[in-house]
Amino acid sequence: MEPLTIAIIMVIGLLVLIFARMPIALGMGLVGALGYIKLASPYALMAYFNTAWVDKFMSYELAIVPLFILMGHLATRSGISAAIFAASNAWIGHLRGGLAMASVAGCAMFGSISGSSLATASTMARVALPEMRKHGYSGALASGSLAAGGTLGILIPPSVVLIIYALLTEQNIVKLFLAATIPGILAVIGFCIAIAVYVRLYPNEGPTHDPAPFSQRLKALKDIWHIVVIFVVVLGGIYGGFFTPAEGASVGVILMLVAGLLTRGLNARTILDCLIDTAGSTAMIFAIVFGADIFNVALALSRMPSEVAAYFATANVAPIVVLGGIIVFYLIMGCLMDSLSMILLTVPVFFPTIMALDFGLMPEQQAMWFGIISLVVVEMGLITPPVGMNLFVISSMAKDIPTSQIFRGTTPFIIAEFFRIAILVSFPVLSYWLVDLVAN
Numbered sequence: 100m101e102p103l104t105i106a107i108i109m110v111i112g113l114l115v116l117i118f119a120r121m122p123i124a125l126g127m128g129l130v131g132a133l134g135y136i137k138l139a140s141p142y143a144l145m146a147y148f149n150t151a152w153v154d155k156f157m158s159y160e161l162a163i164v165p166l167f168i169l170m171g172h173l174a175t176r177s178g179i180s181a182a183i184f185a186a187s188n189a190w191i192g193h194l195r196g197g198l199a200m201a202s203v204a205g206c207a208m209f210g211s212i213s214g215s216s217l218a219t220a221s222t223m224a225r226v227a228l229p230e231m232r233k234h235g236y237s238g239a240l241a242s243g244s245l246a247a248g249g250t251l252g253i254l255i256p257p258s259v260v261l262i263i264y265a266l267l268t269e270q271n272i273v274k275l276f277l278a279a280t281i282p283g284i285l286a287v288i289g290f291c292i293a294i295a296v297y298v299r300l301y302p303n304e305g306p307t308h309d310p311a312p313f314s315q316r317l318k319a320l321k322d323i324w325h326i327v328v329i330f331v332v333v334l335g336g337i338y339g340g341f342f343t344p345a346e347g348a349s350v351g352v353i354l355m356l357v358a359g360l361l362t363r364g365l366n367a368r369t370i371l372d373c374l375i376d377t378a379g380s381t382a383m384i385f386a387i388v389f390g391a392d393i394f395n396v397a398l399a400l401s402r403m404p405s406e407v408a409a410y411f412a413t414a415n416v417a418p419i420v421v422l423g424g425i426i427v428f429y430l431i432m433g434c435l436m437d438s439l440s441m442i443l444l445t446v447p448v449f450f451p452t453i454m455a456l457d458f459g460l461m462p463e464q465q466a467m468w469f470g471i472i473s474l475v476v477v478e479m480g481l482i483t484p485p486v487g488m489n490l491f492v493i494s495s496m497a498k499d500i501p502t503s504q505i506f507r508g509t510t511p512f513i514i515a516e517f518f519r520i521a522i523l524v525s526f527p528v529l530s531y532w533l534v535d536l537v538a539n
Contacts, residue, residue, distance in 0.1 A: 106401035123440040124390035131394030165381040166348030171213035172373040177364030189319035196298035196305035199244035202227040206248030210255040220249025237304035238500035243508025246489040293511040391443035412455035433480020
C-alpha cells in the first residue's frame with residue numbers, strides 16, 4: 100500500500116473516532132501508532148517510544164504551559180474577576196448594552212493573566228451573569244457576550260494554544276504574543292460594536308441604568324491596580340527581553356500568589372486546589388500533545404505534509420484560494436473539536452502548505468500571519484453551535500436560559516468574527532506590524 104494512501108486512511112480513521120466520541124488524545128495516539136507500524140515496523144515504534152517521552156516533555160519551552168495554567172487558576176481562585184468586572188462596569192456599564200460590553204472588557208483583562216478560554220468564560224460568568232440578569236438583560240445577550248468574551252482567553256497573550264503553535268512551527272513565542280496583540284484589540288472592539296448594533300435593534304434586551312459616581316469609578320480602578328502590575332511586569336518583562344517566557348510565567352505565578360494572599364482571596368486550601376487543577380489540566384494537554392506527536396510523526400513518514408505542500412506550490416491555484424479553503428475547513432471542524440486538538444492535528448499539514456505559497460511576505464511574517472488567522476478561526480469554534488465548548492460552559496452556569504437563546508446570543512459575535520477574519524486576511528500587516536516595530 101502506498102504511504103500516501105495509508106496517510107489518507109489514518110486521517111479518515113481519526114475523524115471516525117472523533118465522531119464516535121473517543122478522547123482525542125487516545126484517538127490520535129492509536130491511529131498514529133498503527134500508521135507508524137504500517138509505514139515502518141513495530142520495532143521502529145518501540146524505538147520511538149524509548150526516546151519520545153523524554154524528548155517531548157523535557158522541552159524547556161513546554162514548561163511555560165503548566166506555569167501559565169497555574170497562574171490562571173490562581174487568578175480564578177483569588178476572586179479578581181469580581182474586581183475586574185466592577186471596574187469595567189463602573190466606567191461603561193451604564194450605557195445601553197454597557198454591562199455586556201463590560202463583560203467583554205472584563206474577559207479581555209482576565210484573559211491577559213489566564214490564557215484559557217474556558218476558565219475566562221466560566222470565571223467571568225459567575226460575576227457578570229447575575230448582574231446582567233438583575234438589570235433586565237435578555238438571556239441571549241447576557242450569555243452570548245460571555246461566551247464570546249471567553250474566547251479572548253486564548254487570543255489575548257499569554258495563550259496556551261499560541262504557545263503550542265509556536266512549538267509546532269518552531270516560531271518565537273515572544274513574537275507570536277506580540278503578533279496577537281492587535282488582533283486581540285480588534286476582537287474586543289468588534290464584540291463591543293456587535294453589542295452596540297444589537298441593542299440598537301433590540302433596545303429592551305440591553306437596558307441602561309444610572310451611571311456610577313466618579314468617586315466609585317476611581318475606587319474601582321484602585322481595586323485592580325495589582326492586576327495591571329502583574330500584566331505589565333509579566334508581558335512587559337517578556338517583550339522587553341528581561342526574562343524568557345518561562346521565566347515570565349514563573350514571575351507571574353509568584354506575583355499572582357502574593358496578590359491573592361494579600362487580598363485574602365487565597366489560602367492554603369485554595370492554593371492546593373489550584374495545584375491539583377493545574378496538574379489535571381496539564382496532564383490532559385500533555386496527553387493530547389503526545390498523541391498528536393505520534394500521529395504527526397506517522398504522517399511525516401508517509402510524506403503527506405510535504406506532498407500536499409509541493410502540490411499546492413506547483414498547482415495553478417491562487418494562494419488566497421488555498422488559504423480560504425483552510426479557513427473553511429477550520430470553521431467546519433471547529434464545530435466538532437476543541438481548539439488545542441485542532442491546532443495539533445492540522446498545523447503539521449497546513450503550515451508547510453502555506454509556507455510553500457507566495458503571499459508576498461517574509462517567511463517569519465507569513466508564519467505569524469497564518470498563526471494568528473488559525474487562532475482566530477479556531478477561536479470561533481468555541482462559540483459555534485452545536486459543539487462550541489464555551490456555549491456549554493455558559494449553559495451549565497445559566498440553567499434558566501434555554502440553549503436556543505444561548506445559540507442565538509452568539510450570532511452577532513460570530514458575524515463580528517467573520518469581519519475580523521476578513522480584515523486580517525486582507526491586511527496581513529496587522530499580524531506582524533507590532534513585532535517589526537519593536538524589533539526596529
